Amino acid sequence: MVEKVEVFLESEHTRTTNAKRMMLAFVMHQIGSAGFMEKPVPQDPGTDGAIIKTTRALICTSDSHTVHGAIGERHDLTLGHEAVGIVYKLGSNVNGLREGDRVAVNAITPCYKCDNCLRGFTSQCTEMLGGWKFANIKDGVFAEYFHVNDAQANLAQIPKSVPDDSAVYTCDMMSTGFIGAEHANIPLGGSVAIFAQGPVGLMATVGARLLGAGLIIAVESVPKRQELAKHFGADVIVDFKKQDAVQSILDMTNDQGVDSAIEALGAQPTLEACIRVTRAGGTISNVGYHGQGDYLQIPRLAWGVGMGDKTIRTGLCPGGKERMQRLLRLIENGRVDPTPLTTHRFRFSELEKAFRMMETKEDGIIKPLILF
Protein backbone atom coordinates (compact mmCIF):
# COMPACT_ATOMS: atom_id res chain seq x y z
CA MET A 1 0.00 0.00 0.00
CA VAL A 2 2.73 2.41 1.03
CA GLU A 3 4.64 1.50 -2.10
CA LYS A 4 1.64 2.35 -4.27
CA VAL A 5 1.24 5.76 -2.65
CA GLU A 6 4.88 6.52 -3.31
CA VAL A 7 4.55 5.56 -6.97
CA PHE A 8 1.49 7.74 -7.26
CA LEU A 9 3.22 10.68 -5.65
CA GLU A 10 6.18 10.26 -7.90
CA SER A 11 4.07 10.24 -11.06
CA GLU A 12 2.17 13.30 -9.85
CA HIS A 13 5.53 14.95 -9.21
CA THR A 14 6.69 14.10 -12.73
CA ARG A 15 3.50 15.50 -14.15
CA THR A 16 3.66 18.79 -12.34
CA THR A 17 7.36 19.41 -12.79
CA ASN A 18 7.28 18.57 -16.49
CA ALA A 19 6.11 21.75 -18.10
CA LYS A 20 4.33 19.81 -20.81
CA ARG A 21 2.67 16.42 -20.54
CA MET A 22 2.82 14.83 -23.98
CA MET A 23 0.34 12.77 -25.96
CA LEU A 24 0.18 11.05 -29.34
CA ALA A 25 -1.63 12.76 -32.23
CA PHE A 26 -2.21 11.68 -35.83
CA VAL A 27 -1.53 14.72 -38.00
CA MET A 28 -1.35 16.08 -41.51
CA HIS A 29 2.34 17.08 -41.77
CA GLN A 30 1.71 18.75 -45.14
CA ILE A 31 -0.23 18.03 -48.33
CA GLY A 32 0.24 14.36 -49.16
CA SER A 33 1.79 13.39 -45.82
CA ALA A 34 0.11 12.17 -42.62
CA GLY A 35 1.47 10.37 -39.56
CA PHE A 36 1.91 10.31 -35.79
CA MET A 37 3.69 12.95 -33.73
CA GLU A 38 3.86 13.97 -30.08
CA LYS A 39 1.99 17.06 -28.92
CA PRO A 40 1.42 18.54 -25.48
CA VAL A 41 -1.83 17.45 -23.79
CA PRO A 42 -4.13 20.49 -24.06
CA GLN A 43 -4.49 21.79 -20.51
CA ASP A 44 -6.44 25.02 -20.81
CA PRO A 45 -10.08 24.65 -21.84
CA GLY A 46 -10.59 28.43 -21.84
CA THR A 47 -13.62 29.87 -20.05
CA ASP A 48 -16.17 28.48 -22.57
CA GLY A 49 -14.39 25.37 -23.83
CA ALA A 50 -13.64 21.84 -22.70
CA ILE A 51 -10.88 19.27 -23.00
CA ILE A 52 -12.12 15.79 -23.89
CA LYS A 53 -10.28 12.50 -23.32
CA THR A 54 -10.96 10.53 -26.49
CA THR A 55 -12.51 7.05 -26.22
CA ARG A 56 -13.69 6.28 -29.78
CA ALA A 57 -13.19 7.89 -33.18
CA LEU A 58 -14.05 7.18 -36.79
CA ILE A 59 -12.00 7.94 -39.90
CA CYS A 60 -13.84 9.89 -42.58
CA THR A 61 -13.26 10.09 -46.31
CA SER A 62 -12.99 13.86 -45.88
CA ASP A 63 -9.85 13.30 -43.74
CA SER A 64 -8.26 11.88 -46.92
CA HIS A 65 -9.56 14.83 -48.97
CA THR A 66 -7.87 17.15 -46.45
CA VAL A 67 -4.52 15.32 -46.65
CA HIS A 68 -4.69 15.48 -50.45
CA GLY A 69 -5.02 19.25 -50.30
CA ALA A 70 -8.76 19.82 -50.80
CA ILE A 71 -8.78 22.69 -48.28
CA GLY A 72 -5.21 23.84 -48.87
CA GLU A 73 -1.93 23.44 -47.02
CA ARG A 74 -1.77 22.61 -43.31
CA HIS A 75 1.28 21.94 -41.11
CA ASP A 76 1.18 19.28 -38.37
CA LEU A 77 -2.56 19.79 -37.88
CA THR A 78 -4.21 16.97 -35.95
CA LEU A 79 -6.70 15.18 -38.22
CA GLY A 80 -10.13 13.74 -37.40
CA HIS A 81 -13.52 15.22 -36.57
CA GLU A 82 -15.61 12.25 -35.45
CA ALA A 83 -15.06 11.28 -31.80
CA VAL A 84 -16.68 10.75 -28.42
CA GLY A 85 -15.01 10.79 -25.04
CA ILE A 86 -14.98 11.82 -21.41
CA VAL A 87 -14.88 15.39 -20.13
CA TYR A 88 -11.37 15.92 -18.75
CA LYS A 89 -11.47 19.67 -18.08
CA LEU A 90 -14.25 22.22 -18.30
CA GLY A 91 -14.15 25.99 -18.67
CA SER A 92 -15.54 28.02 -15.77
CA ASN A 93 -18.50 29.32 -17.84
CA VAL A 94 -19.70 25.88 -18.94
CA ASN A 95 -22.88 24.83 -17.15
CA GLY A 96 -24.77 21.53 -17.18
CA LEU A 97 -21.76 19.25 -17.49
CA ARG A 98 -19.19 17.76 -15.13
CA GLU A 99 -15.70 16.44 -15.53
CA GLY A 100 -16.00 12.67 -16.10
CA ASP A 101 -19.22 12.93 -18.12
CA ARG A 102 -19.41 10.77 -21.24
CA VAL A 103 -20.05 13.11 -24.17
CA ALA A 104 -20.47 13.30 -27.93
CA VAL A 105 -19.42 16.34 -29.94
CA ASN A 106 -20.41 16.94 -33.53
CA ALA A 107 -17.79 17.35 -36.27
CA ILE A 108 -19.16 20.88 -36.68
CA THR A 109 -18.75 23.08 -33.60
CA PRO A 110 -20.38 26.49 -34.20
CA CYS A 111 -20.01 29.44 -31.84
CA TYR A 112 -23.78 30.15 -31.61
CA LYS A 113 -23.02 33.87 -31.29
CA CYS A 114 -22.09 35.18 -34.76
CA ASP A 115 -24.48 36.58 -37.38
CA ASN A 116 -24.62 33.38 -39.45
CA CYS A 117 -25.30 31.28 -36.33
CA LEU A 118 -28.03 33.71 -35.25
CA ARG A 119 -29.52 33.54 -38.76
CA GLY A 120 -29.83 29.79 -38.24
CA PHE A 121 -26.97 28.69 -40.49
CA THR A 122 -24.75 27.35 -37.76
CA SER A 123 -22.60 25.20 -40.06
CA GLN A 124 -21.65 28.46 -41.79
CA CYS A 125 -20.52 29.93 -38.44
CA THR A 126 -18.77 33.28 -39.07
CA GLU A 127 -18.13 32.41 -42.74
CA MET A 128 -19.00 29.74 -45.31
CA LEU A 129 -18.20 26.28 -43.82
CA GLY A 130 -16.84 28.09 -40.74
CA GLY A 131 -18.59 25.73 -38.32
CA TRP A 132 -16.06 23.14 -39.44
CA LYS A 133 -13.22 23.78 -37.02
CA PHE A 134 -11.73 20.34 -36.18
CA ALA A 135 -8.86 19.44 -38.51
CA ASN A 136 -9.52 22.59 -40.46
CA ILE A 137 -8.74 25.67 -38.36
CA LYS A 138 -7.84 23.84 -35.09
CA ASP A 139 -6.48 20.47 -34.05
CA GLY A 140 -8.87 17.59 -34.66
CA VAL A 141 -9.81 14.55 -32.59
CA PHE A 142 -7.20 11.93 -33.62
CA ALA A 143 -5.34 12.46 -30.35
CA GLU A 144 -5.61 11.19 -26.80
CA TYR A 145 -7.14 14.55 -25.80
CA PHE A 146 -8.78 17.31 -27.81
CA HIS A 147 -10.23 20.77 -27.20
CA VAL A 148 -13.86 21.72 -27.89
CA ASN A 149 -14.91 25.36 -28.33
CA ASP A 150 -18.22 26.66 -26.90
CA ALA A 151 -18.67 23.44 -24.98
CA GLN A 152 -22.03 24.18 -23.39
CA ALA A 153 -23.64 24.44 -26.84
CA ASN A 154 -21.61 21.70 -28.48
CA LEU A 155 -21.29 18.82 -26.00
CA ALA A 156 -24.13 16.34 -25.54
CA GLN A 157 -24.21 13.78 -22.75
CA ILE A 158 -24.46 10.25 -24.08
CA PRO A 159 -27.42 8.32 -22.61
CA LYS A 160 -26.38 5.39 -20.36
CA SER A 161 -27.82 2.74 -22.68
CA VAL A 162 -25.99 4.07 -25.76
CA PRO A 163 -22.47 2.63 -26.13
CA ASP A 164 -19.63 4.83 -27.42
CA ASP A 165 -19.37 2.52 -30.46
CA SER A 166 -22.84 3.69 -31.57
CA ALA A 167 -22.76 7.26 -30.24
CA VAL A 168 -19.71 8.11 -32.37
CA TYR A 169 -21.90 7.86 -35.49
CA THR A 170 -23.88 10.93 -34.42
CA CYS A 171 -20.76 13.10 -34.88
CA ASP A 172 -20.95 13.14 -38.67
CA MET A 173 -22.45 10.14 -40.48
CA MET A 174 -25.94 10.35 -38.96
CA SER A 175 -26.08 14.14 -38.86
CA THR A 176 -24.84 14.48 -42.45
CA GLY A 177 -26.86 11.60 -43.92
CA PHE A 178 -30.02 12.76 -42.16
CA ILE A 179 -29.66 16.38 -43.23
CA GLY A 180 -29.37 15.03 -46.78
CA ALA A 181 -32.80 13.48 -46.32
CA GLU A 182 -34.21 16.47 -44.39
CA HIS A 183 -33.13 18.92 -47.08
CA ALA A 184 -34.58 16.65 -49.81
CA ASN A 185 -38.09 17.71 -48.82
CA ILE A 186 -39.45 14.19 -49.29
CA PRO A 187 -43.26 14.16 -49.25
CA LEU A 188 -44.81 11.50 -46.97
CA GLY A 189 -44.98 8.45 -49.22
CA GLY A 190 -42.90 10.23 -51.87
CA SER A 191 -40.07 8.82 -53.94
CA VAL A 192 -36.39 9.47 -53.42
CA ALA A 193 -33.24 8.38 -55.26
CA ILE A 194 -30.01 8.34 -53.29
CA PHE A 195 -26.79 8.37 -55.28
CA ALA A 196 -23.99 6.37 -53.60
CA GLN A 197 -24.29 4.21 -50.53
CA GLY A 198 -21.12 5.00 -48.69
CA PRO A 199 -21.61 5.67 -44.98
CA VAL A 200 -23.25 9.07 -45.62
CA GLY A 201 -25.49 7.70 -48.38
CA LEU A 202 -26.49 4.78 -46.16
CA MET A 203 -27.44 7.17 -43.36
CA ALA A 204 -29.39 9.25 -45.91
CA THR A 205 -31.28 6.05 -46.71
CA VAL A 206 -32.09 5.60 -43.02
CA GLY A 207 -33.11 9.28 -42.83
CA ALA A 208 -35.42 8.95 -45.85
CA ARG A 209 -37.09 5.94 -44.26
CA LEU A 210 -37.51 7.74 -40.92
CA LEU A 211 -39.03 10.73 -42.74
CA GLY A 212 -41.65 8.57 -44.41
CA ALA A 213 -40.42 8.09 -48.00
CA GLY A 214 -42.70 5.68 -49.90
CA LEU A 215 -40.04 4.54 -52.37
CA ILE A 216 -36.31 4.60 -51.71
CA ILE A 217 -34.05 3.90 -54.69
CA ALA A 218 -30.38 3.44 -53.83
CA VAL A 219 -27.77 3.77 -56.58
CA GLU A 220 -24.68 1.70 -55.76
CA SER A 221 -22.49 -0.93 -57.41
CA VAL A 222 -20.51 -2.43 -54.49
CA PRO A 223 -22.26 -5.64 -53.30
CA LYS A 224 -21.56 -5.11 -49.56
CA ARG A 225 -22.94 -1.55 -49.79
CA GLN A 226 -25.98 -2.76 -51.75
CA GLU A 227 -26.63 -5.27 -48.97
CA LEU A 228 -26.37 -2.57 -46.30
CA ALA A 229 -28.62 -0.25 -48.34
CA LYS A 230 -31.34 -2.92 -48.22
CA HIS A 231 -30.71 -3.47 -44.52
CA PHE A 232 -31.10 0.26 -43.86
CA GLY A 233 -34.35 0.60 -45.85
CA ALA A 234 -33.75 0.88 -49.61
CA ASP A 235 -36.60 -0.67 -51.62
CA VAL A 236 -34.75 -0.90 -54.93
CA ILE A 237 -31.04 -1.04 -55.74
CA VAL A 238 -29.85 0.37 -59.05
CA ASP A 239 -26.40 -0.89 -60.04
CA PHE A 240 -25.05 1.83 -62.33
CA LYS A 241 -22.41 -0.55 -63.67
CA LYS A 242 -25.09 -2.90 -65.00
CA GLN A 243 -27.78 -0.44 -66.04
CA ASP A 244 -28.16 3.23 -66.88
CA ALA A 245 -29.10 4.70 -63.51
CA VAL A 246 -31.00 7.72 -64.84
CA GLN A 247 -33.01 5.70 -67.36
CA SER A 248 -33.81 2.98 -64.79
CA ILE A 249 -35.12 5.56 -62.31
CA LEU A 250 -37.21 7.29 -64.99
CA ASP A 251 -38.60 3.88 -66.05
CA MET A 252 -39.54 3.10 -62.45
CA THR A 253 -41.44 6.37 -62.11
CA ASN A 254 -43.40 6.43 -65.41
CA ASP A 255 -40.90 8.91 -66.84
CA GLN A 256 -41.93 11.44 -64.18
CA GLY A 257 -38.82 11.21 -62.06
CA VAL A 258 -38.57 11.13 -58.29
CA ASP A 259 -39.76 13.77 -55.84
CA SER A 260 -36.30 14.05 -54.34
CA ALA A 261 -32.74 13.07 -55.13
CA ILE A 262 -29.82 12.99 -52.74
CA GLU A 263 -26.22 13.42 -53.91
CA ALA A 264 -24.06 11.55 -51.41
CA LEU A 265 -20.84 11.14 -53.38
CA GLY A 266 -19.52 14.52 -54.48
CA ALA A 267 -18.95 14.11 -58.22
CA GLN A 268 -20.12 15.74 -61.45
CA PRO A 269 -21.88 12.63 -62.89
CA THR A 270 -23.93 11.99 -59.73
CA LEU A 271 -24.93 15.64 -59.27
CA GLU A 272 -25.99 15.71 -62.89
CA ALA A 273 -27.91 12.44 -62.53
CA CYS A 274 -29.72 13.86 -59.48
CA ILE A 275 -31.00 16.77 -61.60
CA ARG A 276 -32.00 14.44 -64.45
CA VAL A 277 -34.02 12.04 -62.26
CA THR A 278 -35.88 14.69 -60.25
CA ARG A 279 -39.39 15.57 -61.38
CA ALA A 280 -40.51 19.15 -62.02
CA GLY A 281 -40.89 20.85 -58.65
CA GLY A 282 -38.61 18.32 -56.99
CA THR A 283 -35.63 18.83 -54.72
CA ILE A 284 -32.00 17.88 -55.18
CA SER A 285 -30.20 17.66 -51.86
CA ASN A 286 -26.42 17.66 -51.93
CA VAL A 287 -24.32 16.30 -49.09
CA GLY A 288 -21.45 15.07 -51.27
CA TYR A 289 -18.05 16.70 -50.80
CA HIS A 290 -17.06 18.00 -54.24
CA GLY A 291 -13.33 17.89 -53.66
CA GLN A 292 -12.09 18.49 -57.21
CA GLY A 293 -12.29 20.95 -60.09
CA ASP A 294 -13.35 24.59 -60.27
CA TYR A 295 -16.86 24.18 -61.67
CA LEU A 296 -19.83 21.81 -61.58
CA GLN A 297 -22.18 21.67 -64.54
CA ILE A 298 -25.96 21.58 -64.50
CA PRO A 299 -27.79 19.79 -67.40
CA ARG A 300 -29.72 22.69 -68.90
CA LEU A 301 -32.78 20.92 -70.33
CA ALA A 302 -33.25 18.58 -67.36
CA TRP A 303 -33.21 21.70 -65.22
CA GLY A 304 -36.15 23.09 -67.19
CA VAL A 305 -33.81 25.64 -68.77
CA GLY A 306 -33.64 27.16 -65.31
CA MET A 307 -37.43 27.29 -64.82
CA GLY A 308 -38.36 23.75 -63.75
CA ASP A 309 -39.15 24.65 -60.15
CA LYS A 310 -36.33 22.34 -59.17
CA THR A 311 -34.56 23.25 -55.96
CA ILE A 312 -30.92 22.43 -55.26
CA ARG A 313 -30.15 22.48 -51.57
CA THR A 314 -26.79 22.16 -49.92
CA GLY A 315 -25.78 21.72 -46.32
CA LEU A 316 -22.98 20.73 -43.99
CA CYS A 317 -23.44 18.29 -41.09
CA PRO A 318 -25.45 20.31 -38.53
CA GLY A 319 -23.89 20.31 -35.07
CA GLY A 320 -24.83 21.44 -31.60
CA LYS A 321 -26.08 19.81 -28.42
CA GLU A 322 -29.76 19.95 -29.32
CA ARG A 323 -29.33 18.08 -32.60
CA MET A 324 -26.90 15.62 -31.01
CA GLN A 325 -29.45 14.83 -28.30
CA ARG A 326 -32.08 14.07 -30.95
CA LEU A 327 -29.69 11.83 -32.89
CA LEU A 328 -28.72 10.01 -29.70
CA ARG A 329 -32.41 9.54 -28.85
CA LEU A 330 -32.93 7.73 -32.17
CA ILE A 331 -30.21 5.25 -31.15
CA GLU A 332 -31.42 5.03 -27.53
CA ASN A 333 -34.93 4.06 -28.58
CA GLY A 334 -33.89 1.63 -31.27
CA ARG A 335 -34.98 3.65 -34.30
CA VAL A 336 -31.47 3.38 -35.75
CA ASP A 337 -28.51 1.14 -35.16
CA PRO A 338 -25.58 2.63 -37.10
CA THR A 339 -23.06 -0.03 -35.99
CA PRO A 340 -23.33 -2.20 -39.14
CA LEU A 341 -21.28 0.60 -40.76
CA THR A 342 -18.30 -0.48 -38.63
CA THR A 343 -16.50 -2.91 -40.90
CA HIS A 344 -13.10 -2.71 -39.17
CA ARG A 345 -11.68 -1.93 -35.71
CA PHE A 346 -8.22 -0.62 -34.90
CA ARG A 347 -6.26 0.53 -31.86
CA PHE A 348 -5.29 4.21 -31.98
CA SER A 349 -1.67 3.09 -32.53
CA GLU A 350 -2.78 1.38 -35.76
CA LEU A 351 -4.41 4.50 -37.18
CA GLU A 352 -1.87 4.85 -39.97
CA LYS A 353 -2.85 1.47 -41.37
CA ALA A 354 -6.57 2.27 -41.01
CA PHE A 355 -6.04 5.61 -42.77
CA ARG A 356 -4.31 3.87 -45.68
CA MET A 357 -7.12 1.35 -45.99
CA MET A 358 -9.69 4.15 -45.97
CA GLU A 359 -7.88 5.74 -48.92
CA THR A 360 -7.77 2.59 -51.00
CA LYS A 361 -11.15 1.31 -49.71
CA GLU A 362 -9.55 -2.15 -49.61
CA ASP A 363 -11.12 -5.16 -47.91
CA GLY A 364 -14.62 -3.66 -48.32
CA ILE A 365 -13.89 -1.05 -45.67
CA ILE A 366 -16.78 1.32 -44.89
CA LYS A 367 -16.03 2.83 -41.47
CA PRO A 368 -13.01 1.92 -39.35
CA LEU A 369 -13.66 2.42 -35.64
CA ILE A 370 -10.64 3.61 -33.65
CA LEU A 371 -10.32 2.48 -30.02
CA PHE A 372 -8.36 4.64 -27.58
Ligand SMILES: [Zn+2]
Ligand atom coordinates in the same frame (compact mmCIF):
# COMPACT_ATOMS: atom_id res chain seq x y z
ZN1 LIG B 1 -16.57 12.93 -41.28
Ligand SMILES: [Zn+2]
Ligand atom coordinates in the same frame (compact mmCIF):
# COMPACT_ATOMS: atom_id res chain seq x y z
ZN1 LIG C 1 -21.09 31.27 -35.22
